[in-house]
Amino acid sequence: xxxxxxxxxxxxxxxxxxxxxxxxxxxxxxxxxxxxxxxxxxxxxxxxxxxxxxxxxxxxxxxxxxxxxxxxxxxxxxxxxxxxxxxxxxxxxxxxxxxxxxxxxxxxxxxxxxxxxxxxxxxxxxxxxxxxxxxxxxxxxxxxxxxxxxxxxxxxxxxxxxxxxxxxxxxxxxxxxxxxxxxxxxxxxxxxxxxxxxxxxxxxxxxxxxxxxxxxxxxxxxxxxxxxxxxxxxxxxxxxxxxxxxxxxxxxxxxxxx
Numbered sequence: 001x002x003x004x005x006x007x008x009x010x011x012x013x014x015x016x017x018x019x020x021x022x023x024x025x026x027x028x029x030x031x032x033x034x035x036x037x038x039x040x041x042x043x044x045x046x047x048x049x050x051x052x053x054x055x056x057x058x059x060x061x062x063x064x065x066x067x068x069x070x071x072x073x074x075x076x077x078x079x080x081x082x083x084x085x086x087x088x089x090x091x092x093x094x095x096x097x098x099x100x101x102x103x104x105x106x107x108x109x110x111x112x113x114x115x116x117x118x119x120x121x122x123x124x125x126x127x128x129x130x131x132x133x134x135x136x137x138x139x140x141x142x143x144x145x146x147x148x149x150x151x152x153x154x155x156x157x158x159x160x161x162x163x164x165x166x167x168x169x170x171x172x173x174x175x176x177x178x179x180x181x182x183x184x185x186x187x188x189x190x191x192x193x194x195x196x197x198x199x200x201x202x203x204x205x206x207x208x209x210x211x212x213x214x215x216x217x218x219x220x221x222x223x224x225x226x227x228x229x230x231x232x233x234x235x236x237x238x239x240x241x242x243x244x245x246x247x248x249x250x251x252x253x254x255x256x257x258x
Contacts, residue, residue, distance in 0.1 A: 002072050004085075006032065013134075015047040015151040020088065030067055031086040037071075038080055045082060047151035052084050054150045060120035062113050064089060064137055064148040089146060091138030094193075099200040104229060110136065110145040111194050111235065117147035118190060119250035122183040125156050129181060130166035131189035133196045156182060168212055169202040174244050176216035184244040191222075191239030194232075198225040 007020035010031065021032040035044045055066035065087035072081050094110060114136065121128055128150065135149040152165040164175045172188035175181045192203040203222035204211050214220050221240050224233050238248040
């Protein structure tokens with residue numbers, strides 16, 4: 001018998017299913033991300049193991065906390081699951097927000113949370129590689145945002161295969177071109193995510209290869225929301241520079257001082 005009870009499904013992604021869970025010992029509620037080991041999806045298992053190892057090494061108040069991991073046998077012993085235990089964030093994701101509730105002060109608060117999260121992640125030598133609204137989870141009162149889903153993350157100093165990681169509409173030009181994927185690439189994705197928070201949709205319209213060609217080979221940028229203040233647009237300009245060497249980093253005063 002497991003030490004916890006699996007509850008309702010609260011999310012599904014490319015690399016696993018997330019359920020609410022309750023500890024048998026003390027009734028504590030947490031989230032559990034699981035991959036069925038019997039379904040023959042080695043990439044999903046690899047991504048979950050990658051996330052487990054990275055979250056063990058990244059302790060940040062702005063990143064969804066690692067609480068443990070285990071293997072369970074369920075459904076009468078016929079199914080085996082690899083599980084990652086995580087802090088439960090009951091407020092959903094920023095992609096689920098009602099735009100009527102989003103003003104610039106809220107955008108600024110969430111942007112500050114993400115800048116802080118990426119500063120801690122990059123300081124520990126990792127690149128998230130998939131910053132987007134679906135991977136930004138909210139507290140119950142939606143006053144706090146935390147970065148989640150490190151299945152695509154990589155260690156900066158480890159040689160990469162340069163295959164693009166992440167979600168195409170949030171990818172930086174150098175990632176689409178398979179040139180590099182570093183902390184600067186996360187900064188581009190952060191800018192795209194801020195646009196998504198404001199507009200309630202991805203920063204680019206998805207026209208498949210044509211859009212990827214625009215991101216990688218044109219001189220275009222995502223359109224900045226007209227409702228943002230000049231300070232907000234200046235923040236986006238610092239993140240969304242096509243030349244990765246010119247982007248600001250998360251430890252620069254203007255970004256920290258949002």
